[in-house]
Amino acid sequence: MKSLIIYYSYxxxxxxxxxxxxxxxxxxxxxxxxxxxxxxxLDSYDLIGFGSGVYNESLSPILYKAVEx
Numbered sequence: 729m730k731s732l733i734i735y736y737s738y739x740x741x742x743x744x745x746x747x748x749x750x751x752x753x754x755x756x757x758x759x760x761x762x763x764x765x766x767x768x769x770l771d772s773y774d775l776i777g778f779g780s781g782v783y784n785e786s787l788s789p790i791l792y793k794a795v796e797x
Contacts, residue, residue, distance in 0.1 A: 729774040729775055730757075730772065730773050730774050730775075731754050731755065731756035731757070731773060731774065731775040731776070731777070732756055732757045732758070732759065732768070732770070732773045732775070732776045732777070733747050733750055733751050733756050733757070733758045733759070733776075733777045733778075733779065734759045734761065734768075734776065734777070734778050734779070734791070734794060735747040735758070735759070735760060735761065735778065735779035735780060735791075736760070736761040736762055736779070736780045736781070736788040736790045736791045736794075737760065737762065737779070737780075737781055738762060738781060738783075738788070739781060740781075742781065743779045743780060743781045744760065746779065747760075747777075747779050750777065754775075756775075756777070761788075761790050761791060761794055762790075778791060778795065779791075
């Protein structure tokens with residue numbers, strides 16, 4: 729199964745730490761939205777996970793924008 733984790737982590741990078749652990753355990757590719765603007769063919773993945781810190785009682789607007797495409 730081909731897996732991908734897309735995340736945005738800014739303040740304490742706790743989301744990044746968790747994303748890296750999950751990627752390591754599941755052999756998933758990982759994308760940090762803070763560091764990249766690359767286009768990804770999501771259809772080529774069987775499983776996609778998303779992660780974000782909580783900012784003003786909501787997930788990151790950057791993550792929402794990436795998901796909406």
